[in-house]
Structure formats: C-alpha cells, structure tokens
Amino acid sequence: MATTRIDLDGRPVKPITICMIGAGGFIGSHLCEKLMSETPHRVLALDVYNDKIKHLLEPESLPWATRIQFHRLNIKHDSRLEGLIKMADLTINLAAICTPADYNTRPLDTIYSNFIDALPVVKYCSENNRRLIHFSTCEVYGKTIQSFLPKDSPLRQDPAYYVLKEDTSPCIFGSIEKQRWSYACAKQLIERLIYAEGAENGLEFTIVRPFNWIGPRMDFIPGIDGPSEGVPRVLACFSNNLLRREPLKLVDGGKSQRTFVYIKDAIEAVLLMIENPDRANGHIFNVGNPNNEVTVRQLAEMMTKVYTKVSGEPYLESPTIDVSSKEFYGEGYDDSDKRIPDMTIINKQLGWNPKTSLWDLLESTLTYQHRTYAEAIKKAMVKPTAS
Ligand SMILES: NC(=O)c1ccc[n+]([C@@H]2O[C@H](COP(=O)([O-])OP(=O)(O)OC[C@H]3O[C@@H](n4cnc5c(N)ncnc54)[C@H](O)[C@@H]3O)[C@@H](O)[C@H]2O)c1
Numbered sequence: 001m002a003t004t005r006i007d008l009d010g011r012p013v014k015p016i017t018i019c020m021i022g023a024g025g026f027i028g029s030h031l032c033e034k035l036m037s038e039t040p041h042r043v044l045a046l047d048v049y050n051d052k053i054k055h056l057l058e059p060e061s062l063p064w065a066t067r068i069q070f071h072r073l074n075i076k077h078d079s080r081l082e083g084l085i086k087m088a089d090l091t092i093n094l095a096a097i098c099t100p101a102d103y104n105t106r107p108l109d110t111i112y113s114n115f116i117d118a119l120p121v122v123k124y125c126s127e128n129n130r131r132l133i134h135f136s137t138c139e140v141y142g143k144t145i146q147s148f149l150p151k152d153s154p155l156r157q158d159p160a161y162y163v164l165k166e167d168t169s170p171c172i173f174g175s176i177e178k179q180r181w182s183y184a185c186a187k188q189l190i191e192r193l194i195y196a197e198g199a200e201n202g203l204e205f206t207i208v209r210p211f212n213w214i215g216p217r218m219d220f221i222p223g224i225d226g227p228s229e230g231v232p233r234v235l236a237c238f239s240n241n242l243l244r245r246e247p248l249k250l251v252d253g254g255k256s257q258r259t260f261v262y263i264k265d266a267i268e269a270v271l272l273m274i275e276n277p278d279r280a281n282g283h284i285f286n287v288g289n290p291n292n293e294v295t296v297r298q299l300a301e302m303m304t305k306v307y308t309k310v311s312g313e314p315y316l317e318s319p320t321i322d323v324s325s326k327e328f329y330g331e332g333y334d335d336s337d338k339r340i341p342d343m344t345i346i347n348k349q350l351g352w353n354p355k356t357s358l359w360d361l362l363e364s365t366l367t368y369q370h371r372t373y374a375e376a377i378k379k380a381m382v383k384p385t386a387s
C-alpha cells in the first residue's frame with residue numbers, strides 16, 4: 001500500500017492527473033519514471049514519439065498501467081489538445097526544438113516551436129483554469145554582464161556581474177543576424193506571455209529554467225538512434241566521439257562555461273513544484289548546480305577520463321581538437337559565456353538543492369552510454385558505409 005505523500009507544509013498530497021506535453025523526450029521520460037514509480041499521480045503523456053517511455057507503457061501488467069496513457073499527437077495541429085488539458089489538473093509543457101544546432105539553421109521552426117506552438121497550451125490552461133508548469137531555459141539570460149566588462153576589470157570577479165537571478169538578471173542576446181538567439185528569444189517571449197496571463201487573467205503558472213540537465217537518454221547518438229548528420233547537445237556529441245574513439249571537438253576552443261546538473265536531482269525539484277502548488281505558483285525557478293561549473297574543454301577532459309574508466313578502453317593520443325563555431329554550427333552561431341544559477345528563490349520556496357557531483361553524474365551517464373551503444377557502434381564501424 002503506497003504511503004500518503006506529504007507536502008512541504010505537512011499536508012497530504014492529493015493524487016492528480018497531469019497532462020505532460022513532450023513526455024517522450026529526455027526530461028519527460030525521467031519525469032514519467034519518477035511519477036509512476038514513486039507517486040499515485042496519473043499522466044496523460046503527449047508526444048509525437050514514445051521510444052524513451054516505451055518501458056513505462058508496456059507490458060499491461062506494469063503496476064502503474066492504469067495511471068499512464070500515451071497519446072501520439074503533434075500540438076501544432078491537433079484538436080484533441082484542449083480536451084486533454086481539460087481532463088488534467090495540471091499541464092506540464094516540455095515540447096520544444098531545443099538543440100542549438102537547429103537554432104541558427106532552422107530559426108523559423110525554432111521560433112514556431114518555442115513560441116507560436118506554445119500559445120494554445122497557455123490559452124487552454126488560462127481559459128479552463130488549469131495550472132501550467134512551462135519549461136523555459138537558462139538560455140533566456142543569454143550572455144553575462146561580466147562578458148562585456150574590460151578583460152582586466154576587477155568587477156569581473158564580482159558575482160553581481162555573472163550570477164544569474166530569476167527576478168533581477170537581464171536577458172542579453174547577440175544581434176539579430178546571430179540567429180542562435182532565436183530559441184532564447186522565443187522562450188523569453190513565451191515567459192512574458194505566461195507572466196502576463198498570470199497578472200491579467202489569474203493563470204496559475206510556474207516557469208522552469210533548466211541549467212544544462214544531463215543524464216541517460218539525452219538526445220541521440222548520430223547514426224545509431226538519430227540521423228548520422230545530426231548534431232545533438234554536448235553530452236551526446238562527446239559521448240559519440242568517445243564511443244567512436246574520435247577526438248572530441250571543442251567549439252571555439254571550448255572556452256564557454258556551463259554548470260551541469262544530474263537529471264535525477266533536477267526531477268526532484270520538478271516533483272516539489274508539482275506537489276507544492278502554493279509554493280511554486282507565480283514563480284520562475286532556476287534549476288541547476290552552481291557547484292558543477294566547468295569550461296567545455298574541462299568537460300571534455302573529464303568525460304575522457306570517466307569513459308576510460310567505465311569502458312576500460314585506453315586513452316586517445318589526441319583526445320580533443322579545436323573547431324570554429326562557423327565550421328561546427330554554420331553562420332549565425334553565438335554562445336552564452338557562463339551560466340551560474342542563483343539558488344536563493346528555489347531554496348526559499350522549495351528547499352531544493354542538487355546533490356550529485358559532475359564526476360559522479362558522468363560516471364553513471366557514461367556507463368549507460370557505453371552499455372547502450374558500444375556494441376551497435378562497433379558493428380556500424382565494421383560495416384562499410386553504402387558507397
Ligand atoms: N535538457 C535540458 O537541459 C534543458 C535545458 C533547458 C531547457 N530545456 C527545455 O526543457 C524542455 C524539454 O527538454 P528535453 O531536454 O527533454 O528535450 P527533448 O527534445 O528530449 O524533448 C522534447 C520533446 O518534445 C516533443 N515535441 C516537440 N515538439 C512537439 C510537438 N509539436 N508536439 C508534440 N511533441 C513535441 C519531442 O518529440 C520531444 O520528445 C524543452 O522545452 C527545453 O527547451 C531543457
């Protein structure tokens with residue numbers, strides 16, 4: 001018998017129905033796993049694909065079979081959307097094009113996916129008085145103020161110029177021809193629309209700004225479970241290079257900095273938002289791990305060390321190679337220099353803090369990558385490619 005769940009204020013948590021749009025993706029699949037295995041909540045899982053949640057949908061004998069339903073639909077044009085939102089107490093919208101390689105090469109699809117396609121979701125929630133948790137991105141902060149200071153300015157050491165805070169930090173993007181920022185700008189505008197729906201029409205909303213969540217099932221390995229010319233996010237790119245024993249490509253020397261958080265830590269934060277509406281409604285939350293900051297070059301070096309450990313394969317002589325962003329992503333690329341989340345608001349509202357170090361999260365993730373892909377890659381590399 002499942003024990004009754006208690007919220008942060010000691011009150012019993014009532015089982016709810018969640019309409020999860022984009023449930024078949026990286027974050028959605030981990031969120032569905034958590035909800036099914038640890039809570040009594042029900043999930044209407046909406047997505048175009050369900051490969052990453054198939055293990056939750058079959059067989060019928062699974063203990064949670066009656067609590068999760070998959071609906072294959074594209075929210076761009078599907079009349080079932082409003083009905084599914086009305087059937088649920090809460091809608092979580094994860095649907096997006098969210099791989100940087102698409103932002104400057106498919107800017108229209110990126111803007112439509114991250115702004116236009118989200119409009120009906122917000123409208124249906126507001127008109128039907130349904131709570132919304134919307135996934136934005138830490139990319140809405142763009143570049144830090146520090147990155148515009150003179151190289152030798154002592155102010156560069158002052159956190160006020162680089163720590164990113166939900167209620168005070170500006171959004172600083174590159175110029176219009178830097179089409180990389182099509183995604184972040186679309187996310188910013190949907191945030192502003194949601195915030196306005198809250199202010200003017202009383203929409204109960206929470207906005208999540210993930211700071212580089214990484215773990216198993218993130219994106220795809222090109223040529224194995226995704227297009228061979230596809231360019232996924234950095235974890236999958238570097239995993240692919242390691243699996244194929246190729247040098248890891250460092251865009252513009254890998255100087256950019258990121259903070260990475262383990263997907264399983266981040267999902268705990270989302271569950272707290274789900275089960276503590278009084279503490280989460282009306283808030284924007286940074287969800288990241290400020291203690292896990294590395295440059296991309298340091299990430300490559302650490303992943304190489306961890307991979308050698310989990311695979312038992314020897315080091316490569318030249319583990320990395322520098323490439324220009326123009327060569328790697330094409331015209332219009334630009335980058336965030338540094339992403340350190342301020343944790344004040346999420347600490348105060350939800351008492352959440354990440355636990356897993358970068359080394360540990362890479363060890364479990366690369367163990368998964370090696371176990372899942374090593375054989376398939378070996379076969380693919382032996383088989384001559386079709387001439
Ligand atoms: N993973 C991260 O670290 C991270 C960081 C910042 C922001 N985010 C945001 O979190 C959300 C989820 O990210 P993710 O990493 O799980 O990405 P993902 O690409 O793995 O998942 C997105 C899912 O949405 C689905 N989808 C997209 N368009 C759709 C449509 N029109 N109709 C139905 N389904 C559609 C896709 O099929 C996919 O399964 C996105 O909004 C993304 O911008 C993620």
Ligand SMILES: O=C(O)[C@H]1O[C@H](OP(=O)(O)OP(=O)(O)OC[C@H]2O[C@@H](n3ccc(=O)[nH]c3=O)[C@H](O)[C@@H]2O)[C@H](O)[C@@H](O)[C@@H]1O
Nearest residue numbers: 098100137139210211212213233234237249250251256296
């Ligand atoms: O995950 C997030 O929090 C957000 O950031 C990501 O943006 P970014 O971190 O720039 O995406 P990656 O593709 O993971 O690139 C990270 C860094 O690694 C670099 N990189 C990537 C791939 C590679 O092979 N080599 C390499 O040097 C990129 O240039 C960039 O500086 C994506 O925009 C979204 O998932 C999300 O909005």
